[in-house]
Amino acid sequence: MGIKSKTIIVNGQTITLEIGRYAEQATAAVLAKANDTVVLVTVVSGQEIPSLGYFPLSVEYQEKLYASGIIKGSRWVKREGKPTDEAVLKARLIDRSIRPLFPEGYMKEVQVVAQVLSFDQTTDPDVLALCAASAALSLSPIPWNGPIAAVRVKNDNLDLVISGSQDALVMVEAGANQVPETEVLAALTSGHAEIKK
Structure with a gap:
């Protein structure tokens, strides 16, 4: 597909959406940049599971400490723990925005993962992640009534x-x-x- 990018200006802020550089094995992936905040959103679609009785959409929002230049000081804790309450709320923000736009009766598993790679403390990564998730779903073959x-x-x-x-x-x-x-x-x-x- 090659590397493509699109730049838009929203309320005086420049936002760049880029595809084709990262996460090539995902169904779709978008790298979103605004100032020094960078978010990578990947979308993956799985098999249909009609016996579930509900739409299996999973949204994860990951904001690692390194994204804002913070390294944990403890020499004993060497792994990431469970998602913070704030990360769960931001994932729900994305979920509530995209879930109503899937067709009724759609039963294929869909996973959306938003990873904050860099955070400049001024640009909202959650809003940027939501815009990138919309772009990734629009680029994917998944039926979705966006963007x-x-x-x-x-x-x-x-x-x-x-x-x-x-x-x-x-x-x-x-x-x-x-x-x-x-x-x-x-x-x-x-x-x-x-x-x-």
Whole structure:
């Protein structure tokens, strides 16, 4: 397929999506870069398991300590432990955004893994991982009604992650502190306008 890249500008921030360089054995893989934050998202599809009765989608989000330049100091702990609560929440953020867009009755196992390779402490790797997961699923032969994009709208009282397509919002996650409804609606509108770009 060769190495291909696409650069887009969202709210003044340059995002580069690259394919064909890494994880060639995966069904699809996208390397996403924004500033000095780099995320590799791989998508793998397995066999159909009709006896399960549900769609076996697995989403993992891995943010290793080395990504932000932190090395554990203990000389006895030499391995990574279970995922942190924060990593589980970020994986669920991706899952809630992509799961509704798979066709009903689809029973092939799908695994999405987002690995943060570098984190510059300023660019949100979770939003970048969600955009890269959408791109990887769109490139794969897996039936999926994407693509989608995601943005974070944040101020002193509101932290909102929005994912959606050109036509509609798919998922909204918010953390807020006594925010008027008009401010939330304005944030949703401006976030969806950025997604449409």
